[in-house]
Amino acid sequence: MTTEMKKIGAAGDVLVERRGSAGLITLNRPKALNALSLPMVRELLGILRAWRDDPEVRVVAIRGTNKIGRPGTPDSLFGGFCAGGDIRFFHQAALAGDAALDDFFTEEYTLNHLVQTYPKPYIAFMDGVVMGGGMGISQGARVRIVTERTKMAMPETNIGLFPDVGGGYFLSRCPGHVGEYLALTGETIGADEAIGYGLADVKLEAAALPVLWDELGATPWGSAAEADQWIASKFIADSARPASVTGQIDAYFSLLRVKHIVDALEKSEDRWARRTAATLRKRSPLMLHVVLEQIRKARGMSLADDLRMERDMVYQCFHLRPGAESETVEGIRALAVDKDYKPQWKPARIEDVKPGMADAFFTSPWSAQTHPLRDL
Template identity: 70%
Template sequence: MTEDTNAPVAKPEIVLERVGNAGLITLNRPKALNALSLQMVRDLSAALIAWRDDPEVMLVAIRGSNKIGRPGSKEALFGGFCAGGDIRFFHQAALSRDSTLEDFFTEEYSLNYLIQNYPKPYIAFMDGVVMGGGMGLSQGAAMRLVTEHTKMAMPETNIGLFPDVGGGYFLSQCPGSVGEYLALTGEVIGADEAISYQLADVKCPAADMPALWAKLGQQSFASIDAAKAWVANDFVQGEDIEEYETEGLNAYFSLLRVKHIVDALEASKQPWARKLGVVLRKRSPLMLHVTLEQIRKARGLPLADVLRMERDMVYQCFHLRPGADSETVEGIRALAIDKDYSPRWSPERIEDIKPGMADEFFVSPWTAETHPLRGL
């Protein structure tokens, strides 16, 4: 037999490089905005564990690739970070009762925990889209770089889900009630807001990204502490940002219940507030209630407990109402499968939510000894 040299060659979805004392990760699924597959989660976990235990690796960095850039050019490797998990896979797996859906969330949340507790400097180049699972890959970083192209969000309520991957942990640490605002609305924010809301550290021009990336492999460190000091003090000089105040958001999103928040927004004399009221009317009423409860339960909890809670919650999202009856499956259908953008939420209106409806999402199907994240 002869080899077909014209056959397409599958490109790896994760590209790993060792350059000097740096371990460098490139998410390489640009046509899907680097959305995470189960294999990508497994490859990322394996690489981070190997580099954690390698005494020659002193720091780790992660970036996305960009489908717009010219193949092989430096520009092709920036401009897109990660749009989240592969929601088409979630939809298909939920309908077919595929057990790998359970594996995905268990392993993704374990990866989020690993990143948040990584003992070596971990730098996230958050250029372009940074949403959902992309936030899980970046929020635990020692240095979170954003650019003028950054589009950050936790948009899960738009698909009948909640902001997972530790979203309860990092959103609840935002100033005031910003966490409630971002979690409920799924609004997209830019670099200045991200830094003001404590979801990023440094803003730098997107044009500087290739040189900063190259700089990582050019350093030599005597110790991890030396690498930490260099990342904190010498790696990059940030641009000035526009500070965003939170008092306006707090006035609405600190209110006790979802109905109170929506009523206040809709009655506001401020156009931006009324616009957010319209946004919330489009979200799953049930998952708005679940999400508000999540953020407030998570506030003050350690990360491991938040991730275990979110693992319980995501199980219930697909099992309380299995298959097509799941609010999450319906949300994904409307947004990504049929693309009719008309999800049939149940209950249909915020006013139809009864007290206690959100409670069952926080009931764990496991004991402490059998929980899939018991080892965190």
């Protein structure tokens, strides 16, 4: 039985539908590429907790709309998953000293942990753009579906931030030193690379997604275990992961320091290496050092400990140098507000980052007992 799609929140940015024993979520902020606002994070937390505790819900799936057509019509379904968090909000809130900025990250990371530990099958339809916060609500899925349109990245160093939402955890678990490469460069990858790097499970034609979505709502499962068996037979058995060749990446991104990585890339005659070095030269030099440390620390951490570390880090991104002095505020200004694409990074060059500068980002402003994510 199909129930009417229900708009959650004043803006209708999250659409929720119960079909049979399936709970279906549609991110519905297409003009912003479904970027997550604080109300959207709260709505997702509320519905996922409710469905977790509802014995009638056996499986949950999430998708995004695109900028064409209107919700509920075939031309608007899929095509865009989620481009991340609402960075314009980050900029405004940081300059205004708005406490909602801290609330956003605490609640978003709580949502990321919930998705990663969800006890019922959770399927992410990662069609179109999947970046930043979009990775945070999909990487923990039981099945991560990508298509020929998937554009996946953790591009935070481009705005003076770091790959958060559990990025330390899931990137550090990519094969070889792919995690360092993706985190430092913010490089965009497609479906095949995503599967090879362990960031997706199965590639489907985008045209097949609406039928699969409808099948989720039409299949009568008696339990979540039955839904898991259906998933295993439909996806897992046929999704042999191709071996990813990471030798070229490992040769550079296994090196000890950012300067070593960039020097080696720039000395190479290889076109890919030179291009990669040029990309790194555009990123925040300070945050490159922070991010390299993040990925390597996270490799030995649990998910909860990584999220707590990232909560400390994001606090420091906005409070270590407050207001317009923040590296992150400056990065967002240049990319998304003034759009002059000329961030004034401090320090300006990789060579100017002094030893120990990154350490302050890993200092927690809270004790273990007062940490906002102490209950994860």
